[in-house]
Amino acid sequence: MTMANELILIVEDNEKNRKLVRDVLQFRGYQTVEAETGEDAVRLARERRPALILMDIQLPGINGITALGELRSDPTTRAIPVIAVTASAMSTRARSSASPAMG
Template sequence: MATILVVEDNAANMRLTCLLLANAGHSVLRATDAETGLTLARECQPELILMDIQLPGMDGLTATLQLKQDARTAAIPVIALTAMAMKDDEEKTRLAGCNAYIIKPLRYKELYRVIDTLLAHS
């Protein structure tokens, strides 16, 4: 399976996401802020990134923009994870370079479907 980087500052959300990914056979890298996530993405080259949008300091949209502007990480698919469910929020994630958008709380079937789709295309 794939190595997936999870960038999430909420401990409960991090535990749930990592459990779901591990149960699906994926290896998980963890970051609790965008800066650490950027470093891990550049150093470890995960196959996919799950990016929380509301992070302390640098937000997930800014981090995604930086990933997509860096030749080392531009091809890594990014799934935006957000509790924001306003109509224009999905568009904002796409403009930042996110490849998909999942609203929290996570629904495991949707998470697995989106991950499988993106990994099959990358």
């Protein structure tokens, strides 16, 4: 199954990282929409219903883990696959906090 031409939501507060991911995905034929904050990610996911979300963990406002929890508690966004993307290693505490939201 190919996802080319599908919409992917990129959630990243770092402009250079966001551009890199966007350029790679668009080169491969994907459509993209972008959010810089967890709040915007939740709003855009509800509005646009992307096929996939690439979510940074460390975001301004609500972090990626909290945003993921909101997405999982909403029936309209619950089934959207989310891949956590972060430049820093998650602490043991952050990983254990993320586990319920990831499920």
